[in-house]
Amino acid sequence: MEAVIAVLVGVLMASSVYLMLRRNLVRFVLGLALISHTANLLIFSSGGLQGTFPPLISPGELEPGPGAANALPQALMLTAIVISFSVFAFLLVLAFRTYQRLETVDPDSMRSAEPVPAEAGMDGPASGGPQ
């Protein structure tokens, strides 16, 4: 199972990175949401996937029973999920407001803070128009 999850995490990671590199804030936002999932899955599976039972201790006992999942990554992930959700919500609103102000979702055209000559674009002149 670990090997399959490892490949899946790789696919998720590659997809997130590709999305974050698009010249479109909407796709960037999607990429960011995806990369949070990827990170969570990465943490989860690096703690081992042998256990299938929740890490709970039965009343009267002092230790969880055999087959309990690794509790530590779960605790880390719970924190990570909440924080990534906060960041994501903030970014989403930021993207929305940016669009309202600048009337574009092309990050290359957001030059209010750092105006540079047109030749400094990344992929040459922007080829606008419908695809």
Added chain:
Amino acid sequence: MAALGIPTARVPVLLRASVALPAALFAWFCSLVPRVSSGQTLHWEIGWIPEQGIALSFFIDGLSLLFALVITGIGTLIVHYASEYMRGRPQLPSFTAFLLAFMLSMLGVVLADNLIALFIFWELTGLTSFLLIGYKHEEAAARRAALQALLVTGVGALAMLAGFVLLGETAGTYSLRELLAGDVSLADASNYTWILGLVLAGAFTKSAQFPVHFWLPNAMVAPTPVSAYLHSATMVKAGVFLLARMSPVLGGTEAWSVTLVGFGAVTAVYSALASVTRTDLKQVLAYTTVMALGTSVMFLGLPGEAGTAHSTAAIAAVAFILVHALYKAALFMAVGTIEHSTGTRDIARHGGLRHVLGPTFVGTALAAVSMAGLPPFIGFVGKELLYSSAYESAFGGFALFAIAAASVLIVTAAMLVAVVPFFGTMKQSARDAHPVTWQLWIGPLLLGLLGLVAGVATAPVFHGLVLPAAAAIAPVPEHFEPGLWHGFNALLLLSLATWAVGAFVFWQRPVILSVPGSILDRLPVTGDRVYDAAMDGIARFSTALTRRMQSGIQRRYILAVFATLALSVGATLVAKDAIHLPSQIPSVTFGEWALVAVIAASVLTVILTRSRLLAICALGVVGTAISLVFLLRGAPDVAMTQLIVETLVVVIVAIVLLKLPDFRNEIRQPLSARWRDGAIAVAVGTVTTLVLLAVTARPPQLELTEYFESMAVPGGHGHNIVNVILVDFRALDTLGEISVLVLAAAAVCALIRRRSRYRFDRFLRLQAGQSARPGRARASREGA
């Protein structure tokens, strides 16, 4: 310019009172002369960082005493002169502070025992020199010259520091006293060439040797007292001092002799020629200073017997340093007085000034005669020594030719400075000139007279100062008797010829000097231009680098981050041999396969779809499917949280994203860009997979988990281990997490509220310099 020294301006009390400092130091150094000339070396040590065994130690032998006397003696006269010259100028307290700070740093250079301390004092002289050259900081030329002097000497000094470190490590000590006392010669050390080259780089830049001499004439934008003090009498001699100091340690080799004689001779002849073609009196003097530095370097390089410096040449070099300090400080002060009185330093505009500036004229004449090397002045003794030691040395013909050629032109330069402004018919400048107070002529007059007295009383000067100083460089013969008269010999004839030719060149200067003058003016490559080109190059390189690195394009930063991640982690994996590919087909149930397939398909849908709604739905599917993975593998808490968050995300995204433009009018990126991004993405993905495989290939480290498991009930009184970790063991982390949530919520609220909107629009309009429509026009740029 004539109004520079307003006689009615307030006397700078601080500057005038501070004469006491150099005067007192001068008197104290004078009192040391008998002890040092009898061969004693005085030594002081102040515990600096005693715990580290670092002490600030100083020592005085003949060489350092001669320099210390020059620094404080001329310093006294200069500070006194400046207190009148600078009257009425701005910022005199800081000028005073810089000047005195320079003097103390320069004393540090010549008295320091530790090489590192010497370097620090050396840099302090460069720093104070920077501040003093840039005194008229509102002028671009002054700023440029100040920076140029700082950079050129600073780069040399850094090389010198490297040389010192190599030297100290090779010799086993950083103490000059120990280096000199141990009779260490590093000539056989394997890194001798490096040490020599690096130390010479420091000395040559500081002492303005060709081709890095250019900063010194440029430094003449400084007020004249500064030029007289730093840039002729003292600071520029630091390099010469260092060479003299290092001569017993590093000298005596062929490399040393050839380098010093070569650079010194070229510098001397070139700058002597340059000096007589200048029309600005200060420039004439500046180039003769460079000539004097070249001469000193050349004579310190002349080889003697068996690995030591040539003893007569060492005496000649030391004598010449003293001679030069006396006449050059006098001439600079005199030129400053001329400028102060008439407002110009242009030679052609002067004439007949002797009627107005009588005492200054006398001082100038005395100094110029010493400079030209006429008896009975000390300059004559100095020049005779130069001629005779050059003649005796192994470089005989070459050295003699170089020094004779330079001397001829120096005679011409001396006449330029002393004859042209003062004799002839009174020009307009002389009629406009105002007489000057005694403070402005006493310095040149005293120094000029001193040159005469030293020339007549040669023996005490030599036995008291020159010979003890030369003894620090090379063994000095027991009975060395310098004198004015050595009989009627070939060298006297050479001296006579020098004066005659020098006077002839002066007489016929429009004819003789026009050709070299125009050649020097049209040199295709000069140090100054190379400096400019280097500075421009650095600025251009930095601009290009900044534009490349700090493009302001967000995707480029992301690309750099991910590419770095893939490269560094990938390289580590390969280097640590940590790539573990699974050997057998993993045992996975059908349900798990289905889950993985759903996730992969949804992700591809997010990437490929042209519909926002579909992308949002697919994203939701990914999140939900991942939470199912958590559920299957014993993490119901995480799965629940993930489900809730995922639902919220989908709802919020659906609300917000649908207000953003859809993908139909998206900017289409070229195929090359997509391939590049794809390659980076695949690389990052592959690296992530490999890392995860490497991590899961070995059994997980469970110490921490086991600790939490065993402590959950006794320590946290809870049966859900995950909850106990969150709220007990890592409670502070959870507090931080909640704070992030609150902050993000606050930021979201602030962004959603529209109060700041018009202010921001105005800001944008101001930036763009146009009146953008303040409104929420929906027509997107791309769609238009």
